[in-house]
Amino acid sequence: MTNYFKIFDLPEQFEINLNLLEQKYHDFLQEYHPDKNFAQNDFEKLQFSMVINEGYKVLNQDLTRAIHLLQLKNIDLDNDENNPIKPDYSTLSIILELQEKVAKVNQLEMAKILKKQLEEKINNQILKFATSFKDGNYVIASQAIIFAKYLKKTWQDLKNKERNL
């Protein structure tokens, strides 16, 4: 498992300095991007620029950064089969309820309100993750992220629906 925090020389924690991340990313690119190594056609540099592109993307967003932190603790939320932590019953019932709401949306105004609510809920789960991860409570941290992932999926469905209204 690639540790993107190590690659960017950042502390392995949820709160990171995003400006510093971007600065380091740009510095790396000046050295490793294929356009900067045109004559050499250096395969290893090309591969490393692929790693930093992916690493920057992962670390730059709250949700993907959280998932990566859990991966580094050997909890793979992106791969359901490998993951022993399952969403609890209340999470699933809340999601089902929200999805029903999304299905019923038929006005732009309604969609906007619901979208706001979902965004708030996602942020709350990420906050919950941040505190429990810091305390070493990885099960609760994982459940918060699983919830956030479901919420994000619902949010995406709503967005697609909004476009067709």
Added chain:
Amino acid sequence: MALLQIQEPISSPSKQDEADIVIGIDLGTTNSLVGYFENQQLKLFTDENGKDLISSKVAFDKDGNFLQAGNSEVGDIIITSIKRLMGKNFNDLNKINFKNNFIKDLIIDNSQNNQAIALKIGKKTISAIEISAEILKYLKSLAEKNLNQKITKAVITVPAYFDETAKVATKLSAQIAGLEVLRLVNEPTAGALAYGLDNLTKGTFLVYDLGGGTFDCSILKMQNGVFKVLGVAGDNELGGDDIDKILQDNGFKTAKEIKEELSFKEQSHGLSRSKFNDLINHLIEKTIKISCHLLDDLELNPMEIDGVILVGGSTRIPLIHQKLSAIFGDNKILTNLDPDRVVAIGACYQAHNLSKTNNNLLLDVNPLSLGVEMMGGIVDKIIYRNSTIPIAKTKEFTTYADNQTAIKFHVVQGEREFAKDCRSLAEFEINNIPPLPAGFARVKITFALDADGLLTISSEEKYTGQKQEIIVKPSFGLPENQIKDLLLESLKNAKFDIENRLLSQAIVDAKHDIKIIQNDLKNPNIILNEDEKNKIIGDLKKLENLCNETRLGSKSHDSENTISLNRQEISSAHQQLSKTCEPLILQKINKVLKQNIAGKKIDEV
């Protein structure tokens, strides 16, 4: 060569090879441009009539022999808008919006062979890739004429929304035209680059690019010389050509003229601007919707856009300004660069960026998601759209039957859920999987997109560690033997060019030594006997005459062999001269040694 090592510090003639010039090409649906950026100066090359906007037309005679590309009207069969057919095959025909049926009727059915679209022109069958290559050859020749030097490298722009097959097809065309493509740059990105470097801009910009045949929208963040594309969206089948078609369908014959006149007049050929707006409103509305969805995808609101860059001649249409102003504000629309030339300018800048060291860096994205078809025809996306390239993603796959030893993969590109609705890119098979119960074998597949957005795939079987590199052949290419023939032709040219370069090098080397020896002969400190001196002068004259008489080869008159023989003649005369010069060289060595030890104690030497 001994002579060179002990040369006097005189000004030696430059031995530097002519620097490799990288040209920038905007290969457009309707018009193309070619140029070059050097010493802070941009130059767009012109044809013999002084025009830099080169029509993307290719003319053939009635038998199908190629006549010419560019602005000329000569020819029996004239092919236009060939770019719309790039990367397409016969089965895509219904998806292509033809401006008129003339080209459509020329297309032959080669669907069984899964080949690139080809046209029946006179007695010949010519693929779209070859026709496009004729435009590139012509653009290349304009650059060569203007710079008076051979050109082999280029940056070529493509619509951001071009899929993999269209990009591969464009590269193939360039290859046939004898151009190495250093980078395929997305057109809207090139447009932004042109603005970015001109104005030292900083901020987030939206590029609205309505070309002849395609619409692209792109959002970029520019800061400290880094141009990061945040996302692209577009429609490959929507362009200025479609506006012309609407006018023609409504009985207006001179569509182009009307369109242009209505950009600054209220009335043209009996059509008022408001009626014109009504006719094209649905098309423009479509482009606006695509732009707004992209903003939404990137979670940006219009207030966060610092400027809107217009690309493509069609963006002069007032209705477009009107609609964009309504969303982003009137003062946000940037028009200080010519929308017809802005992509070419960007291409030239990027060509310059790749050939010189500087801090500018372009980070582009892949426009369409890449995935594989799963059981039931559903697509499992591996690399999502709008990922910064280059990028690599690895995914594990397993077997679904006991003792299964092979897995077949179907790679597709697109956003739709089912593989059948996406663009099919390639099929490949991983073999020699050890026989294991279903679900136990683990095959890791890595998809890698390079900085041109072109795909390579590799696989690794977890238990045996067996690796496989899969070459993705575009589904709709040209037959192997045809590519071979076409390449052979370019290679033949390449060999010719190499021979010529070697000859030129031999002449430069010889002249260099001649100059040194001539100086040595005038040097009073070097004393030679008459016989030695005459011999040297004789051989020197012989070499000098050879150098002056020998011309570099021209393609129409000389073969590679002649050039090679000329070079050998010069080389042997050069060697002969070196040999007769031995007494002179000895004296020079002695002189240098004496100088070095003069005034020094013996144990210091």
